[in-house]
Amino acid sequence: RKEVEQDPGPFNVPEGATVAFNCTYSNSASQSFFWYRQDCRKEPKLLMSVYSSGNEDGRFTAQLNRASQYISLLIRDSKLSDSATYLCVVRPSYGNKLVFGAGTILRVKS
């Protein structure tokens, strides 16, 4: 089983739609969780950290479910510019290095 698993998609949605991605992780002792965004043929950039209480940044909401070992990202009112690959990133308790999921592709169409 992979340490971090994501549905590769692609998720094809119209502008204005709400879309949600989930990500599961295998290490129950994992400490930190993040969503990174990667545009086509570009470098990843931090989108948001995911806190136990959940957090929101504008149209983006991230949730953590430790019992079921998954994190989610909700995007409301999708824009064309949201089209990208969204990487789920976890810091396991050992080693303190980041573990990256393979990413979920989102395509927002007009």
Add this chain to the structure above:
Amino acid sequence: DGGITQSPKYLFRKEGQNVTLSCEQNLNHDAMYWYRQDPGQGLRLIYYSQIVNDFQKGDIAEGYSVSREKKESFPLTVTSAQKNPTAFYLCASSPGGLAADTQYFGPGTRLTVL
């Protein structure tokens, strides 16, 4: 402007040749990393360095070598021993070492072996 630069953007190499990828940062970060990204896979850690003159192997270090002689520079050499070197290589840095939450990435180098 502060940031991370990688060069070249595209690199072509013949089989059997060693090649060195450049990574420079002016963010004054202590830790630097090299990742490899292949289609359909997550980023995989090749090497990392938390301080000058020290570095550790990541998950897929075989066929690669690094040096960290200066805080701002962390070059990666892809040797002929690396069996499948064609990939997108990303360099990153972070303040505060390996446990830092945020990593900042350079624009990447696409290496193709002909």
